[in-house]
Amino acid sequence: MSRRTVVVVGAGPAGLSAARAAARAGADVTLLDASDQVGGQFWRHRALPGGGTAPDEPTFHHGWGTFTALRDVVATHPRVTLLTSAQVWALERLDAGVRLRVLVGPADGAGREHLTLTPDALVLATGAHDRTLPFPGWQLPGVTTAGAAQALAKAERVAVGDRVVVAGAGPFLLPVASSLLRTGARVLSVHEAATPASMARGWGARPAGLLGAAHKAGELGGYVGTLARHRVAYRLGEAVVAARGDGRVEEVTVARVDARWSPVPGTERTVAADAVCVSHGFTPRLELAVAAACAISPDRFVVVDDEQRTSAAGVWAAGELTGIGGAEAALAEGWVAGHHAASGAPDDAGLARAARRRARSADFARRLDAAHGIRGGWTSWLRDDTLVCRCEEVDAGTLRAAACATGSADLRSVRLTSRAGLGPCQARICGRTVAELVGATEPAPGGDTGSAPAVPDRRPLVVPVRLGDLATLPDVPAADAP
Amino acid sequence: MTVDVVVVGAGIVGAACARALARRGLAVTVLDRRGAASGTTAHGEGNLLVSDKEPGPELVLAQHAARRWPSLVAELEDELGSDRHGFPPLEYDPKGGLVAATTAAGAQPLRDFAARQRGAGVDAREIDVAHALELEPALNPALTAAVWYPEDAQVQPVAAAEALLASARRAGATVRPGVEVVGALRDGERLVGVRTSDGDIPAAAVVLAAGPWSGVVAARLGVGLPVRPRRGMVLVTTRMPHVVRHKVYDGDYVGATQSGDAALQTSSVVESTAAGTVLIGSSREQVGFDDRLRVAVLREMAARAVRLFPFLADASVMRTYLGFRPYVPDHLPIVGPDPRTPGLWVATGHEGAGIGLGPVSGELLADLFTGAEPATDPAPFRVDRPAVLDAALDEPHPSESTPSENTPSENTGEAS
Numbered sequence A: 001m002s003r004r005t006v007v008v009v010g011a012g013p014a015g016l017s018a019a020r021a022a023a024r025a026g027a028d029v030t031l032l033d034a035s036d037q038v039g040g041q042f043w044r045h046r047a048l049p050g051g052g053t054a055p056d057e058p059t060f061h062h063g064w065g066t067f068t069a070l071r072d073v074v075a076t077h078p079r080v081t082l083l084t085s086a087q088v089w090a091l092e093r094l095d096a097g098v099r100l101r102v103l104v105g106p107a108d109g110a111g112r113e114h115l116t117l118t119p120d121a122l123v124l125a126t127g128a129h130d131r132t133l134p135f136p137g138w139q140l141p142g143v144t145t146a147g148a149a150q151a152l153a154k155a156e157r158v159a160v161g162d163r164v165v166v167a168g169a170g171p172f173l174l175p176v177a178s179s180l181l182r183t184g185a186r187v188l189s190v191h192e193a194a195t196p197a198s199m200a201r202g203w204g205a206r207p208a209g210l211l212g213a214a215h216k217a218g219e220l221g222g223y224v225g226t227l228a229r230h231r232v233a234y235r236l237g238e239a240v241v242a243a244r245g246d247g248r249v250e251e252v253t254v255a256r257v258d259a260r261w262s263p264v265p266g267t268e269r270t271v272a273a274d275a276v277c278v279s280h281g282f283t284p285r286l287e288l289a290v291a292a293a294c295a296i297s298p299d300r301f302v303v304v305d306d307e308q309r310t311s312a313a314g315v316w317a318a319g320e321l322t323g324i325g326g327a328e329a330a331l332a333e334g335w336v337a338g339h340h341a342a343s344g345a346p347d348d349a350g351l352a353r354a355a356r357r358r359a360r361s362a363d364f365a366r367r368l369d370a371a372h373g374i375r376g377g378w379t380s381w382l383r384d385d386t387l388v389c390r391c392e393e394v395d396a397g398t399l400r401a402a403a404c405a406t407g408s409a410d411l412r413s414v415r416l417t418s419r420a421g422l423g424p425c426q427a428r429i430c431g432r433t434v435a436e437l438v439g440a441t442e443p444a445p446g447g448d449t450g451s452a453p454a455v456p457d458r459r460p461l462v463v464p465v466r467l468g469d470l471a472t473l474p475d476v477p478a479a480d481a482p
Numbered sequence B: 001m002t003v004d005v006v007v008v009g010a011g012i013v014g015a016a017c018a019r020a021l022a023r024r025g026l027a028v029t030v031l032d033r034r035g036a037a038s039g040t041t042a043h044g045e046g047n048l049l050v051s052d053k054e055p056g057p058e059l060v061l062a063q064h065a066a067r068r069w070p071s072l073v074a075e076l077e078d079e080l081g082s083d084r085h086g087f088p089p090l091e092y093d094p095k096g097g098l099v100a101a102t103t104a105a106g107a108q109p110l111r112d113f114a115a116r117q118r119g120a121g122v123d124a125r126e127i128d129v130a131h132a133l134e135l136e137p138a139l140n141p142a143l144t145a146a147v148w149y150p151e152d153a154q155v156q157p158v159a160a161a162e163a164l165l166a167s168a169r170r171a172g173a174t175v176r177p178g179v180e181v182v183g184a185l186r187d188g189e190r191l192v193g194v195r196t197s198d199g200d201i202p203a204a205a206v207v208l209a210a211g212p213w214s215g216v217v218a219a220r221l222g223v224g225l226p227v228r229p230r231r232g233m234v235l236v237t238t239r240m241p242h243v244v245r246h247k248v249y250d251g252d253y254v255g256a257t258q259s260g261d262a263a264l265q266t267s268s269v270v271e272s273t274a275a276g277t278v279l280i281g282s283s284r285e286q287v288g289f290d291d292r293l294r295v296a297v298l299r300e301m302a303a304r305a306v307r308l309f310p311f312l313a314d315a316s317v318m319r320t321y322l323g324f325r326p327y328v329p330d331h332l333p334i335v336g337p338d339p340r341t342p343g344l345w346v347a348t349g350h351e352g353a354g355i356g357l358g359p360v361s362g363e364l365l366a367d368l369f370t371g372a373e374p375a376t377d378p379a380p381f382r383v384d385r386p387a388v389l390d391a392a393l394d395e396p397h398p399s400e401s402t403p404s405e406n407t408p409s410e411n412t413g414e415a416s
């Protein structure tokens, strides 16, 4: 009998852990990642010529030892095939199972190699990207997402600027500030939009409540310590509401915000800075899950059961895709997903341990949202000329005018008449913002009730593909045709 | 309160009916189970073509439409404004179309086709390769025949449909998104309104304009109507410098439009949009309302496009979307009263030409409704033609229509 085949998409904490668990349970595993390295966002690292890692890596990462152990397993296990620079660009639903279309090779090179996979089971561990709310001037060079700043710091040891303001919402701001400090940047301040009251609601009454959150304690405590040592102020209930500069950011306006994130008039002050790193939370990369017809929750995560099984037959999911829980949770979920995808024994001891670790972080996402979830008042810091969609250069005024002239709150119509979200990023950056601004209801893509309007995360092409690559796709066996 | 007319469906056809009826003083309510212009109208392209049509009733309607579009766009822009804070631009562009045969076998059929069209009054100019390359410098020079159609144009379908609806509202119509028609209100044989997800709506007349779902909705109203979905996919590239200047089709487009084969057919239509993207259409597949991605279809479309324009091999496709063309077995629209059910009117079945033909179909329906002299001959499009009634007998009984058939595609495709 041939062994069960499991494909894992994404080699971050969740995918690495899933691949190991699936191999351990006896399956033939193919682990794919679009990046040229494994580790995902959490363990993004400097690639040295020759394939080694820098001696200072452990100081940039938590759990570096966990990473190297996982990396060594997936690189050497006889039943694991690891493919980096392997971009899954489409998923086809067949009558039974799914077919993945993969291009292997340097990201924008011509003539990448085609790979077609029809596994018995699929584990999606595609992670998330960070979400940034627009503000006047956010298109200026020098304004980056906190995630991009973090990736640059971790992979290149390069700081985004000399005098950096970090702003947005969520505990992620802390590791970003801390990495920036490590690369030698001067972090002026960290502005967290959540007010002290909502922080208390999410994390407990004591100011240290955030640090008390189970496994995150040590990690976040370390970051707070680093900020304190560098005398970086961590200010709650504040937001960057504008950036200005001649061709590049030179100063930002910081204001106090109320519980709904509306700026409090009269509290604005100007800070000179040459870089601003902003993140207001994470949005999961849902494309493949949506293509597989997995049910998506109203708050836009893939719905999974205790075994990390999605609503789509033969498809499991783990990591940020199923809820924002941090790397520890991703590791535990990945284990559970990989084990079940491989049809591993239900009484496995390793599985039981992973399930317990997962349970410990179960509350994290809820607390995170209670404390840091985006509040509707932020739209009041927009001006009519604030760009909402940077790709197509659509500003808030144009967007509202289009919605008003057509009388439409239908997301698809508003996008097509205003062009917001039609550019190269395909609304990954602005999609939810546009929906909030025009008051469109955003249904879950999986829950197709006949009255559901647009589905923002349906992108059958996960990334742009060269027409030449499409035109030269090899045949698939006719028996496989959908 | 009883309205004069309930229009079921706020696609371009329903929007055009609503505008034409409201402007004649009728009290109109438009219902759509989703948003306005969220169905097929948002999932196709905006080609306004005469070039792809055989001589016959559809071509006559298309020629009428080609004459009507410029004045319609002017009326709408005049009425709604088109500056930055006015209505979004309709992107009407009478850019003309070039049909090119790329195979030896394709050359003669294309020339013959063009000759027949000329006989029917179409401006179809056979041109040589040098002239074709002057019109489209990036075109593959290995052409076997080329015909230039100056009357072809394009429009942004969603903007056009929204503009027709906005104009209808200004003439007093009410548009109610999120209201689904679930059944009929009857007085004996007569249809006297619709039952909806949001209560009963009595009406003196009902216009069925539910695109590819018209057959399903007809069944809910208790009549058979053979309108079926014919799937099509479109590719959109990232923005690029303006290289493709007109609409360019490979000659196969002609053959594919007319055929009823279930098998996959593709033919290339390549065009630039106002936004700088290039649209590549489109496939024709008979797979019901199955909206699953089929990469093999994308491959066919890409291969044809690259054959027409070799430089496109290096262009990136950033999205693909699909829609369901509403078609009738004889491939003609249905516009007019349904004599089987007094009170019921139909405007649908425009297949791959509903953007172009929608506005004049709405006006034709309003002509018939108000007893005005129709601008074109309505006879070929009547409901009680054999091709419609015979096929209607084969339609599933209302109770047989499954819920899944009723579900519009969930993809966020779009038309630009």
Ligand SMILES: Cc1cc2nc3c(=O)[nH]c(=O)nc-3n(C[C@H](O)[C@H](O)[C@H](O)COP(=O)(O)OP(=O)(O)OC[C@H]3O[C@@H](n4cnc5c(N)ncnc54)[C@H](O)[C@@H]3O)c2cc1C
Residues within 6 Å of the ligand: A009, A010, A011, A012, A013, A014, A015, A032, A033, A034, A035, A039, A040, A041, A042, A043, A086, A087, A088, A089, A125, A126, A127, A128, A129, A130, A146, A147, A148, A150, A151, A172, A175, A176, A285, A288, A318, A319, A320, A321, A325, A326, A327, A330, A462
């Ligand atoms: C930019 C960024 C930086 C972050 N830095 C930190 C940090 O420093 N500390 C912290 O606590 N948390 C950080 N986070 C949060 C972090 O995402 C999680 O803690 C953790 O990495 C989640 O693990 P994951 O396995 O779910 O996803 P990820 O680590 O995001 O891994 C997903 C992987 O899937 C791959 N992938 C996605 N789609 C495809 C596809 N179609 N084909 C092939 N491969 C694909 C990606 O290349 C990626 O490697 C960061 C998040 C982001 C977005």
Ligand SMILES: Cc1cc2nc3c(=O)[nH]c(=O)nc-3n(C[C@H](O)[C@H](O)[C@H](O)COP(=O)(O)OP(=O)(O)OC[C@H]3O[C@@H](n4cnc5c(N)ncnc54)[C@H](O)[C@@H]3O)c2cc1C
Residues within 6 Å of the ligand: B008, B009, B010, B011, B012, B013, B014, B015, B031, B032, B033, B034, B035, B036, B037, B038, B039, B040, B041, B042, B043, B044, B045, B046, B047, B048, B179, B180, B181, B182, B209, B210, B211, B212, B213, B217, B231, B232, B233, B234, B281, B282, B283, B322, B323, B324, B325, B326, B347, B348, B349, B350, B351, B352, B353, B354, B355, B356, B357, B358, B408
């Ligand atoms: C890939 C592709 C390319 C195309 N290219 C072109 C082109 O270049 N030129 C051209 O002219 N045409 C083109 N078409 C065809 C054109 O898009 C259609 O003919 C046209 O959009 C049909 O419009 P409609 O108003 O009849 O249908 P739709 O736009 O589908 O509108 C019907 C509406 O009815 C609503 N509805 C359904 N059921 C109910 C119910 N029970 N209650 C209430 N409302 C309901 C739906 O939500 C929908 O909004 C193309 C089509 C496709 C798929």
